[in-house]
Amino acid sequence: MLATGLTLYLLSKEIYVINHETISGAVVLSLAVYGIKKYGPAVAAFADRLMEEELARFESLKGAYIAGCEKGIEDEKKQQWRVEGRHYLFDAKRNNIAMILEANYRERLLTASREVKKKLDYQVALQQLKRSMERDHMINWVEQSVWQSVTAQQEKESIAKCILDLKALSKTAQASL
Amino acid sequence: MNENLFASFTTPMMMGVPIVVLIIIFPSILFPSPNRLINNRLATVQQWLIQLVSKYMLSIHNYKGQTWALMLMSLILFIGSTNLLGLLPHSFTPTTQLSMNLGMAIPLWAGTVVMGFRHKTKASLAHFLPQGTPLPLIPMLVIIETISLFIQPVALAVRLTANITAGHLLIHLIGGATLVLMNINPVTALITFIILILLTILELAVALIQAYVFTLLVSLYLHDNT
Numbered sequence: 444m445l446a447t448g449l450t451l452y453l454l455s456k457e458i459y460v461i462n463h464e465t466i467s468g469a470v471v472l473s474l475a476v477y478g479i480k481k482y483g484p485a486v487a488a489f490a491d492r493l494m495e496e497e498l499a500r501f502e503s504l505k506g507a508y509i510a511g512c513e514k515g516i517e518d519e520k521k522q523q524w525r526v527e528g529r530h531y532l533f534d535a536k537r538n539n540i541a542m543i544l545e546a547n548y549r550e551r552l553l554t555a556s557r558e559v560k561k562k563l564d565y566q567v568a569l570q571q572l573k574r575s576m577e578r579d580h581m582i583n584w585v586e587q588s589v590w591q592s593v594t595a596q597q598e599k600e601s602i603a604k605c606i607l608d609l610k611a612l613s614k615t616a617q618a619s620l
Numbered sequence: 621m622n623e624n625l626f627a628s629f630t631t632p633m634m635m636g637v638p639i640v641v642l643i644i645i646f647p648s649i650l651f652p653s654p655n656r657l658i659n660n661r662l663a664t665v666q667q668w669l670i671q672l673v674s675k676y677m678l679s680i681h682n683y684k685g686q687t688w689a690l691m692l693m694s695l696i697l698f699i700g701s702t703n704l705l706g707l708l709p710h711s712f713t714p715t716t717q718l719s720m721n722l723g724m725a726i727p728l729w730a731g732t733v734v735m736g737f738r739h740k741t742k743a744s745l746a747h748f749l750p751q752g753t754p755l756p757l758i759p760m761l762v763i764i765e766t767i768s769l770f771i772q773p774v775a776l777a778v779r780l781t782a783n784i785t786a787g788h789l790l791i792h793l794i795g796g797a798t799l800v801l802m803n804i805n806p807v808t809a810l811i812t813f814i815i816l817i818l819l820t821i822l823e824l825a826v827a828l829i830q831a832y833v834f835t836l837l838v839s840l841y842l843h844d845n846t
Binding site: 461462463464465466468470471486490491493501 | 707
């Protein structure tokens, strides 16, 4: 309402003169309106798409950071759970080592006892040897002394006695038959 | 009629105060500086446009030439915006004044020449003689090449001034003719159609900026990077 009245007033009083610039202005205006009507939404959509892409880039960066932090939290929790279960590992290792030590100890015990036994056997064998040698020596000595003590006379007498005994025995044997 | 035709090219004064400075500064308001990460539509489109133009314009240069990026980009934006704003009615285009165009052309051209002479003296001097000229023609050719070198800034300025001024004059003339011929009806539609085409072609004033900066850029390239 105001625009129509104002325009008519300016034109009728020749405050706004119509000259060549009016015509050129009208042509420029019509070209501008035509261009904006035709290409306006396309340009606006393009600008919106640019902004969306930029925003999506930043959002994806932020999301990547957040995902990285969350993954770090998950890994940390898993580490904590692993730490709780660590004592199983330690027990197993401890048992393992204890078994190895036990086996080692037993082995060395066996070796030690074997060595001791060997030494004792040696001593026993030594003593036995000594005793047997003593016995043999004594027997030999006794035999030798007996042989030496038996004189020729005694030998003859013993032999004669033996013959007499044999004769008596033979007589009895014959008698029994 | 004559006085009215050229009246739009005089320096605008308002009650004796030269407001031409305001008119020159005005287009910078239309380019918003991006403040945020994600801006409004105008700033986004402007950002995208400047990135596109600078990518194509600076791909030719090496590192030394690319230090001129800010200068070249602001040049093309200024000339483009002032030329486009001059198409509106009752507006004043600063680039129609030869004084201003010379003020833009001469320092920039002189800068490239001095830079070329400082960094690559032998190559810059060698530009004065094209390859493979026969011996007797050498003095003549050196003179001609010197003249062509010194005419470069004048050509840059005058090219821009003449093109814009001629375009504006044509618009005014044909607009005036249409006004007068509106009382004689059948011819009016034809002339309005001609105005329309002329304006569309004149919007290739933006292409003139391209020519301006491109010429400057070629000159920079040749002086610096050969």
